[in-house]
Amino acid sequence: MIKDKLLTDNPELLHYIADKLHITILGGIKLTGLDRLKVTLKMICTDNKQVTFRHSLDLYNYIQTAQLIERSAETLDVSTTDINLVIGQLITELENYRATYLESLKPKPQEIRKLTDAERKAALTFLKSPDLLKQTQAAILQSGIIGEETNAIIAYLIYTSRKRNTPLHLMCLGASGTGKTWLQEKVGELIPEEDKLEITTLSTNAFYYFGKEELKHKLLLIEDLDGADNVLYPLRELQSKRRISKTVTLKDSKGNMKTVTLNVEGPVCVSGCTTKEQLYEDNANRCILLYMDNSPEQDKRIMDYQRRISAGKVDQYEERKVREQLKNVQRLLKPISVRNPYAPYLNLPDAVFKPRRTMLLLLMFTETITYYHQYQRELKTDQDTGEQYIESTPADIEAAIALLETALLKKSDELNDACRTFFEKLKSWLKQNQTETFYSKDIRSILRITPSSMQRYLHELELMGYIKIVRGSRYKGFEYKVNSWNDLESLTNNTRQIVKDILETINAVVRNPTVTQTDDGLHKPQRTNKKKEVTQ
Template identity: 50%
Template sequence: MATKLQIENAEQLIYENELLQLTVLGGIKIEGLDRMRITVKLELQESSRPPIRHNLDLYNDTQLEKFIRKCAEKLEIGTSVISASLSELTEELEKYRIERIKEVEQNLKLKIKQLNLAEKEEAETFLKSKDLLNKTNELIGKSGVIGEEINRLLMYIIFTSRQREQPLHVISLGSSGTGKTHLQEKVGELVPEEERVSITTLSENAFYYFGKQELKHKVILIEDLDGAENALYPLRELQTKKRIVKTIASKNNKGETQTKYLVVEGPVCVAGCTTKEYIYEDNANRSFLIYLDESQEQDEKIMAYQRQISSGEINFYEQKEIQGFLQNTQRILEPIRVINPFANKLNLPQSVFKPRRTNNHYLQFIEAITFYYQYQREKKYDKQTGEEYIEVTIEDIENANSLLKEILLRKSDELTGSCRNYLELLKSYLKLKKKKQFTALEIRKQLRLPKTSQWRYHKQLVDAYLIKKVEKKGKQTNQYQVTNEKEYKELETQIQTMLDDCLQDIKRSIVPKRSKAKVERSKVTKTAS
């Protein structure tokens, strides 16, 4: 009879030869290759003798020898027959375990979708279309992202940068219930499933136990940074150094202590949500900060969408189709170097805080847009290295300036995002009521704010001299007044002027080159004549 392990039932593995039948009850564990503990039922073929049941480690010689002698005595057969049968069983179980490990690993791996020719052509045609960013933004909206037109496109471009050697990162800020996680989740669904990792909570050492290249060029979506505080340090290291290493002590088979290195490599693109701006300052410095739209207009858009869902007017199948299409456009983007020939002429306003990092983010975002436009950019080759690259165009800079205007404005503001929102709502209220002065209670009731939040905002605003107390004789209630109603508009104008001036400078520098080239071509034509 040919030796064979019957594996139809994983909980009852049967091995037979001409003399014996060995049944492994309960199957075997596939983890821990340094041992093979089993519960075995051993019986003679075509015999009335009762079978022998025993649990042992097949890799433990002492246990094995005792078991062989016991079986030989009870079944009255030679020890060599039992020893040979157990040896053959061990080999079969080893093969079976290796196959099971491979099978489990394959199941854990996300299957990378292979695009057919029609899907590739459709994605390429879209990426070559005019007004690509606006068309992309329209599709993002149709995929189920309501409102947040600037923020959703910003986030999409940032997620696209994961394929580059210097990916960008983003943190969504806003009050509780404003849809931070929803925005991140819905835009994240436009990234191919095999290239994103969604995390709800993180332990301190969680990142160290990913595979060495398991996170490379992936988007890490952290639902709530408040639940991942202990993991923020390795996360920052992964963002900055693109590699984290941890040493741990463990014992080998001989009981000797040895040092192991846990290495996880990037680069990665990280996205997270929080209501607490100051707590995550170190992480925020490495990221684009997106402040969610908390306006009444955005509330109306969300509620209208909720009513459409309830009335059955939303086509969820169409949303899934659009998600799949945008994922396909991401799949055909290829890593390519981007060079910005205009970088030396791009300057940020002096009002921007932490200009070194912000300047780097600004330049990288322009490159990310060029990367997304790679099917519309001429491929060039480095004369020395032969490396392929594409160049930033004026259109890319204009698109970046349009999307980043609010980001740069916030980066130039000495107030936190929530405090700035409060001040602008306060200004709107005073303008509507044609008032100059106000009480804290009056505004708190109008904006429906908790007293502690308003107290925190007022402290910031008084320290920044953006509001001041007005004392009036005979009145116990404090009156306040806004010191400069136009300060934010002035800051916005300053930033816009700086960006426009840089663009005009670039355009002026290009025109003479084009004119010179035209003159040279004219001379060549006349000479030929």
């Protein structure tokens, strides 16, 4: 007697061998849609191999399965009892095969690497550096990142926020070839492997089938948001609500329909790259935006580094050593609450668009800087709740504003980054040539801009009143004149004056607390007789 077995060597051509029947599943089975089991069967009776029965059906459909048993029994001259038994066993084997295969596709959880005493001591010494942000910025550059000093430290701090209950999110913006993916990838290499998940493309429902806590406090690196277009909605929900859920219907073992809710919990830190800021505006509103440096100076730095790499003049071992050190620094950071007693003094320029979310991002970024300095802060205890926390300092606020100065200016500018860059280059060229008017065909060739981009920029600038048409026609070309010469300077000065006033106010009403802690970091709770309040 032949023992029933399912042969799965070829996923597209499964074989099920029973005592009297040999069944081939043509095209295999679908791994998605667990509420159905659609197959195309080729059935042969071992007693008469000249007769073949083929049929396509859903094995979970009772009527279709009953018809299969009846018609195959008649064609193959086998009793319905035998076929019914074989089909039941086949369904069980296919379910087990699908479950096993799906389980094998799940990424195995990364083991948290334990630090040696030497590694822990080095990481702790690093975290206690008096000028921690400067030390971190220098280490990031030593890890192999060329240029983009400010963008790199901002990205590193945002990725650090994944350990908090309210993580930040990042979107890298820029034209094709300006280094968006490269920056995200290189800074991502400074995060421990067990804390990140790199994604190229995702199917529509992919996020809902992660384990309930599989994404918790993870960094999601999305190479190109165009490749994740199908999952932008659940991605936004993960960013805002820090959890997603989906209700689906499934059949139980008896064929009855039942409702099941799939829950995936965050929080997660999301980082993505795109050239289309306006297309992903809803996601961009939830992120800190980084604009890539596409200056000629940055091009030279990158090309020089590429030449030195090719010539073997870059110490890649030292770069890897620095990357490992920064990973160890990340592993040493612990969950701790952060409070910012100076938040009431923070204001945004009136020109900032969507001030509610911009203010939230600024506050969260300040808290992240405080969190990163946790080994240099006094650990306090709330006398009412017993919660332990650390407090932000004026230095944290000043560092946050200094790092996000460009981002805040972008939030205040009604022109997008590409159009603003074009406009500033245009004004610079006009000033050099001591003229106020220009033809698009002349500027296009000088600034090396495609006709479509030129047309889009001019239309946007004219629509917002930055330039106007003084003469010309659609056929001969239009002559344009600049209306606004100092808009960016005024915006920058106003923003910096507001920041200066905020910092002066904060420094006038507060004093830095004394730092007390054990040699091993945050292990010594500090209790006070009453709450300390900041008063003006």
